[in-house]
Amino acid sequence: MIQIDSLHKHYGAVHALDGLTMTVEPGVVFGFLGPNGAGKTTTLRILTGLARPTSGRVVVAGVDLVSDGRTLSRRIGYLPEQPAFYSWMTPRELIDHLGHLHGLTAAERSARTKELLELVNLTEAGKRRIGGFSRGMRQRMGLAAALVHKPEVLLLDEPVSALDPSGRKEVLDLIETLSGQCTILMSSHILADVERVCSVVGIIADGRMIVQSGREALMDRYAQPAFEAEGEDMAAVRRWAEIIKYQKWATAVSLDGDILRVTVSNVHLARTELLASAVAQGVALRRYEEVRPSLEDIFLQLVNKEAAQ
Amino acid sequence: MNFFIVLRKELTEQWRTKKFLIVAAVLVVFGLTSPLLAKFTPDMLKAIPNIPAGVVGMIPTPSVADAVGQYVKNLGEFGVLLALLLSMGVVAQEKERGTAAMMLTHPVSRTSFLLAKFTALGITFAVSLGVAALGCWYYTLLLFEALPWGPFLALNGLILVVFLVYIAVTLLCSTLARTQGAAAGLAFAALVLVAGIGSLPPIAEYFPGRLFSWGATIALGGGDPAWPAFWISLGIIVVALTTACLVFRRQEV
Numbered sequence: 103m104i105q106i107d108s109l110h111k112h113y114g115a116v117h118a119l120d121g122l123t124m125t126v127e128p129g130v131v132f133g134f135l136g137p138n139g140a141g142k143t144t145t146l147r148i149l150t151g152l153a154r155p156t157s158g159r160v161v162v163a164g165v166d167l168v169s170d171g172r173t174l175s176r177r178i179g180y181l182p183e184q185p186a187f188y189s190w191m192t193p194r195e196l197i198d199h200l201g202h203l204h205g206l207t208a209a210e211r212s213a214r215t216k217e218l219l220e221l222v223n224l225t226e227a228g229k230r231r232i233g234g235f236s237r238g239m240r241q242r243m244g245l246a247a248a249l250v251h252k253p254e255v256l257l258l259d260e261p262v263s264a265l266d267p268s269g270r271k272e273v274l275d276l277i278e279t280l281s282g283q284c285t286i287l288m289s290s291h292i293l294a295d296v297e298r299v300c301s302v303v304g305i306i307a308d309g310r311m312i313v314q315s316g317r318e319a320l321m322d323r324y325a326q327p328a329f330e331a332e333g334e335d336m337a338a339v340r341r342w343a344e345i346i347k348y349q350k351w352a353t354a355v356s357l358d359g360d361i362l363r364v365t366v367s368n369v370h371l372a373r374t375e376l377l378a379s380a381v382a383q384g385v386a387l388r389r390y391e392e393v394r395p396s397l398e399d400i401f402l403q404l405v406n407k408e409a410a411q
Numbered sequence: 412m413n414f415f416i417v418l419r420k421e422l423t424e425q426w427r428t429k430k431f432l433i434v435a436a437v438l439v440v441f442g443l444t445s446p447l448l449a450k451f452t453p454d455m456l457k458a459i460p461n462i463p464a465g466v467v468g469m470i471p472t473p474s475v476a477d478a479v480g481q482y483v484k485n486l487g488e489f490g491v492l493l494a495l496l497l498s499m500g501v502v503a504q505e506k507e508r509g510t511a512a513m514m515l516t517h518p519v520s521r522t523s524f525l526l527a528k529f530t531a532l533g534i535t536f537a538v539s540l541g542v543a544a545l546g547c548w549y550y551t552l553l554l555f556e557a558l559p560w561g562p563f564l565a566l567n568g569l570i571l572v573v574f575l576v577y578i579a580v581t582l583l584c585s586t587l588a589r590t591q592g593a594a595a596g597l598a599f600a601a602l603v604l605v606a607g608i609g610s611l612p613p614i615a616e617y618f619p620g621r622l623f624s625w626g627a628t629i630a631l632g633g634g635d636p637a638w639p640a641f642w643i644s645l646g647i648i649v650v651a652l653t654t655a656c657l658v659f660r661r662q663e664v
Contacts, residue, residue, distance in 0.1 A: 150516045153663045172520070180516040186509030188420075190427040202416045203517045247513070 109158035120309035133300030134289040141309040142289040179253035185244030189233025204251035238269030325395035421531035435539040441485040442543030446550040449477035498581035503594035566626035579651035
């Protein structure tokens with residue numbers, strides 16, 4: 103649904119995108135991850151036609167952006183990080199206006215307005231001026247505006263980064279509702295959100311894609327199993343940590359506050375020997391568990407590795 | 412055509428944000444007060460205490476020409492300033508706030524986006540000028556004599572052309588600028604440039620400002636046409652709008 107080949111975008115000496123290549127298959131919710139300044143927003147702006155690539159090829163929903171960009175707006179919906187609206191308009195007027203631009207009839211616009219305001223939970227605010235909306239309401243309004251014409255591709259730039267927890271939950275629930283109805287490319291740096299709603303993940307750093315994979319496949323491929331423990335006596339825990347470091351199955355040992363984290367290469371061996379060594383050292387444990395690595399661990403591992411290169 | 416949908420939105424915006432009312436109010440006030448000022452200024456001067464008798468004798472009797480002259484002078488100054496103030500933010504502000512990006516990711520061509528703004532401003536100024544002209548014509552009739560309709564319409568048509576020149580040039584400045592502040596600076600620089608060069612005697616004949624004096628002579632039944640200034644004014648409008656469209660089509664929003 104989205105095919106990007108060797109995309110470059112230069113702002114003077116700054117290479118915002120440096121040969122980005124990625125593919126988004128139809129129907130997936132694609133999590134587009136990367137640290138600040140990695141090139142996520144630039145990529146999305148190119149995909150919407152708001153910015154022009156320096157070089158490279160971009161095809162979105164069968165439309166080649168370079169040769170046939172004018173028809174693109176009928177196929178995509180775009181929610182910027184900070185959606186902006188005409189403050190004098192009401193949500194009803196905005197959806198009606200956008201529907202008109204997309205060629206919907208008056209009856210279709212009326213039905214679509216009702217449907218979308220219900221979807222984004224703005225029915226009661228439908229006749230209020232958008233200028234008085236809260237950040238969360240504007241975000242939901244932006245999502246409704248992006249969905250007016252039932253786009254094939256929905257591009258979301260940090261859709262929840264500025265929202266409070268309840269606002270985040272509402273918008274993420276909406277995105278989950280939309281999965282399967284259209285292809286969604288969602289940029290974010292909140293990894294827990296990506297982990298929750300995205301089926302495919304791409305990680306970008308310095309304008310290049312460093313890995314792209316299904317979420318579970320990515321976890322299986324890059325996630326190293328780990329154990330976490332909290333002891334009652336920190337001195338004993340520190341002594342225990344020093345001993346673990348020399349075990350051949352331990353790849354990393356770290357202390358974060360009073361939590362000891364041990365990343366291991368051989369989980370079966372660690373299961374047998376780690377707890378036994380705690381008992382041998384006389385460490386009294388409050389908590390001990392095998393933890394599932396998060397997407398955040400993988401993200402940091404890959405981005406730090408890229409930065410080191 | 413999406414141009415008309417965008418134009419409808421622009422006109423609604425002019426109404427809701429009170430821009431239309433501001434333009435109409437300012438132009439109508441000057442339309443109504445111009446004949447009044449022409450008629451009563453001599454009386455007010457005569458009413459000044461201890462004014463020498465010789466000076467009173469020098470104050471001319473007001474005529475319809477004074478009413479027309481006052482009307483052209485007032486609209487030439489305040490109307491142009493208003494055209495500048497209302498147009499300078501229209502594109503830069505939308506780029507700055509992000510509403511331009513919101514609109515342009517829907518099926519709105521960049522040319523329609525700009526031309527709808529120009530057309531809406533043109534309609535706002537044309538309607539307001541029409542009401543102002545009606546007020547001026549009526550008060551001139553009450554205080555002096557009836558101005559012939561056709562020539563008075565021609566005068567207002569020429570005033571509108573000058574307004575459109577400034578709207579088009581300011582729209583170009585607003586397109587070139589990234590921020591409202593920069594757009595305002597560019598627009599005032601353009602105003603000073605056009606007014607400054609246009610006041611030099613050999614060149615003034617070809618500049619938009621010349622349309623005011625031509626219009627005044629037409630309204631009073633005279634001749635002295637200034638077709639070069641008229642065609643050059645239309646040329647400035649076309650060049651400014653074409654340049655704005657070409658620049659905007661290549662601009663990253």
